[in-house]
């Protein structure tokens with residue numbers, strides 16, 4: 160999806176040229192280690208998606224929140240989106 164690439168690029172910029180924004184703050188160590196904050200959010204968003212599915216509401220929104228935070232983790236870890244694409248291609252049957 161083109162939009163995922165676009166958001167990924169914005170996130171790389173937020174990591175490398177921090178501004179006062181949600182994703183920049185998440186990727187910066189401040190009080191709490193950045194990685195811990197990101198992983199905590201992924202845990203929360205997983206739980207929110209599970210609840211959304213069980214209640215059959217807001218599934219798209221919660222899935223987007225989870226995928227967004229996974230993207231933040233990949234950017235933080237310096238893993239390129241192409242690596243994810245390659246992995247999916249490798250698995251394709």
Ligand SMILES: N=c1c2ncn([C@@H]3O[C@H](COP(=O)(O)OP(=O)(O)OP(=O)(O)O)[C@@H](O)[C@H]3O)c2ncn1[C@@H]1O[C@H](COP(=O)(O)O)[C@@H](O)[C@H]1O
Pocket residue numbers: 166169170173180181182183203223224227
């Ligand atoms: N796609 C998203 C996106 N999806 C979700 N979110 C944020 O992820 C957070 C989700 O957390 P929650 O649902 O728990 O809501 P919350 O209670 O507000 O969050 P917390 O108080 O727990 O941190 C919200 O603050 C959302 O705004 C996003 N924030 C940004 N983006 C994209 O990322 C780019 C960079 O964003 P910023 O640098 O943060 O502006 C933007 O251009 C957007 O395209």
